[in-house]
Amino acid sequence: MNNSTQSKLILVPAPLDFGCEAQAPITDVLPLATIQTASRITHWIAENAKSCRAVIKRIGEVQSLTLPLQQHSITELPRQVHKKGDHAGAFDAKPFLQAAIKQALDNGAQEIGLISEAGMPAVADPGSSIVRAAHALGLTVQPLVGPSSLLLALAASGQNGQSFAFVGYLPIDAAERIQRIRALEALAKKTGQTQLFIEVPHRNSALWQALLSSLQSNTYLSVASGLSLPNAQIRSATVADWKHRAAPDAALPCVMAIGV
Amino acid sequence: MNNSTQSKLILVPAPLDFGCEAQAPITDVLPLATIQTASRITHWIAENAKSCRAVIKRIGEVQSLTLPLQQHSITELPRQVHKKGDHAGAFDAKPFLQAAIKQALDNGAQEIGLISEAGMPAVADPGSSIVRAAHALGLTVQPLVGPSSLLLALAASGQNGQSFAFVGYLPIDAAERIQRIRALEALAKKTGQTQLFIEVPHRNSALWQALLSSLQSNTYLSVASGLSLPNAQIRSATVADWKHRAAPDAALPCVMAIGV
Numbered sequence: 001m002n003n004s005t006q007s008k009l010i011l012v013p014a015p016l017d018f019g020c021e022a023q024a025p026i027t028d029v030l031p032l033a034t035i036q037t038a039s040r041i042t043h044w045i046a047e048n049a050k051s052c053r054a055v056i057k058r059i060g061e062v063q064s065l066t067l068p069l070q071q072h073s074i075t076e077l078p079r080q081v082h083k084k085g086d087h088a089g090a091f092d093a094k095p096f097l098q099a100a101i102k103q104a105l106d107n108g109a110q111e112i113g114l115i116s117e118a119g120m121p122a123v124a125d126p127g128s129s130i131v132r133a134a135h136a137l138g139l140t141v142q143p144l145v146g147p148s149s150l151l152l153a154l155a156a157s158g159q160n161g162q163s164f165a166f167v168g169y170l171p172i173d174a175a176e177r178i179q180r181i182r183a184l185e186a187l188a189k190k191t192g193q194t195q196l197f198i199e200v201p202h203r204n205s206a207l208w209q210a211l212l213s214s215l216q217s218n219t220y221l222s223v224a225s226g227l228s229l230p231n232a233q234i235r236s237a238t239v240a241d242w243k244h245r246a247a248p249d250a251a252l253p254c255v256m257a258i259g260v
Numbered sequence: 261m262n263n264s265t266q267s268k269l270i271l272v273p274a275p276l277d278f279g280c281e282a283q284a285p286i287t288d289v290l291p292l293a294t295i296q297t298a299s300r301i302t303h304w305i306a307e308n309a310k311s312c313r314a315v316i317k318r319i320g321e322v323q324s325l326t327l328p329l330q331q332h333s334i335t336e337l338p339r340q341v342h343k344k345g346d347h348a349g350a351f352d353a354k355p356f357l358q359a360a361i362k363q364a365l366d367n368g369a370q371e372i373g374l375i376s377e378a379g380m381p382a383v384a385d386p387g388s389s390i391v392r393a394a395h396a397l398g399l400t401v402q403p404l405v406g407p408s409s410l411l412l413a414l415a416a417s418g419q420n421g422q423s424f425a426f427v428g429y430l431p432i433d434a435a436e437r438i439q440r441i442r443a444l445e446a447l448a449k450k451t452g453q454t455q456l457f458i459e460v461p462h463r464n465s466a467l468w469q470a471l472l473s474s475l476q477s478n479t480y481l482s483v484a485s486g487l488s489l490p491n492a493q494i495r496s497a498t499v500a501d502w503k504h505r506a507a508p509d510a511a512l513p514c515v516m517a518i519g520v
Binding site: 120127128142154161220235 | 386
């Protein structure tokens with residue numbers, strides 16, 4: 001008998017204020033069913049153990065936890081996932097997940113939570129190899145409703161949301177970055193598919209300059225930061241219009257989108 | 261002075277149980293801040309007025325509405341958006357939005373809600389032309405946190421969530437559909453980008469047969485339905501494995517994904 005088929009992998013979204021000074025109550029961004037389900041989980045696979053503990057603590061402030069935080073088992077994602085991504089090479093997360101399942105079952109727990117630092121695990125964040133392994137081992141996979149910066153940025157961009165792609169980070173090398181920007185623009189113009197990408201704060205300015213200098217003037221360019229937070233900034237305009245406006249605040253992680 | 265710059269367009273996510281017999285409390289899927297903000301809105305632009313009223317009613321059951329439902333102003337999206345999409349031809353939603361802003365301001369309201377039948381407005385649903393017009397008119401655009409079937413399906417698929425595309429519906433014509441399936445598979449294999457698409461229940465079986473007969477055996481194929489609902493089904497396997505399994509329940513709208 002395969003015990004693992006009794007187990008369940010629950011995808012727990014985290015608030016988007018990771019690393020921010022001011023944090024809203026977790027009830028502002030997570031629905032009640034998400035909070036209640038998460039409050040029962042005692043075994044976790046996390047992108048980052050520290051941020052996972054912070055989320056559990058915030059959940060515990062509004063809903064009694066099954067076990068005190070100190071007794072939760074938190075295992076960080078395998079080193080290989082952090083370094084190379086979920087699906088690089090022949091990485092198989094099954095042995096890792098099987099060990100987590102066994103440990104949970106030994107403690108009488110059938111539910112394992114998967115959580116990343118911010119937003120939905122396995123979307124623009126690591127974790128999909130764990131989800132794939134869960135399917136392969138016959139676990140039920142349950143995604144809980146919560147915030148996603150990509151989704152909020154796309155909805156608020158005014159760009160085509162009926163055909164879109166998320167392409168991750170653009171190249172760091174200046175020449176390669178411009179080449180990639182032009183390829184994404186060409187694809188958007190040819191197919192109408194909105195192209196979303198993300199950037200870390202210290203490269204926002206360089207990326208912004210590259211976008212304004214290499215995109216065509218009638219291309220739409222959207223930028224969003226602080227999504228779901230009080231300091232949210234979401235702006236969308238043609239490149240021609242952007243050239244007469246202030247650049248977006250470069251101090252925050254951004255979701256950007258180009259399209260027609 | 262442009263009055264519209266005082267106004268705000270608020271993107272209100274709707275529960276995913278549109279048209280379902282059993283409905284969970286709205287607090288299960290919408291966070292408190294979403295419910296509180298939505299309860300203040302009295303002027304709406306909706307994909308469907310009837311489903312908009314149903315959501316307002318459910319919000320009113322858990323949070324006092326600023327105005328009774330009967331006094332809300334609900335305007336359906338322009339006919340052109342329903343028929344041709346948001347960005348077809350030279351459609352400009354500014355006059356439509358300006359009329360809605362004027363009506364709201366005449367009633368002392370600065371907030372306008374945009375809502376679709378299920379999930380996030382303007383994502384896999386109409387409404388992005390209204391958002392674009394809001395940016396052009398200088399409105400603040402505020403997206404509220406809520407459920408999205410695409411996002412839940414992607415997270416739970418175990419497929420690459422760090423590069424993915426949503427391509428809408430596949431062609432209805434059998435030959436064109438197979439051609440499109442093969443093109444999406446080739447793209448996924450070449451770039452590693454997960455390809456998501458949706459289908460309506462009465463075409464699920466035909467699409468499923470086309471997928472199993474035309475995809476390569478080592479391609480991953482995921483199917484999700486009933487997301488965020490008690491009867492959720494989320495399964496992911498290689499095409500080779502799917503050939504030994506029962507086809508997914510064809511009675512519900514599905515999100516499907518192919519990838520490597």
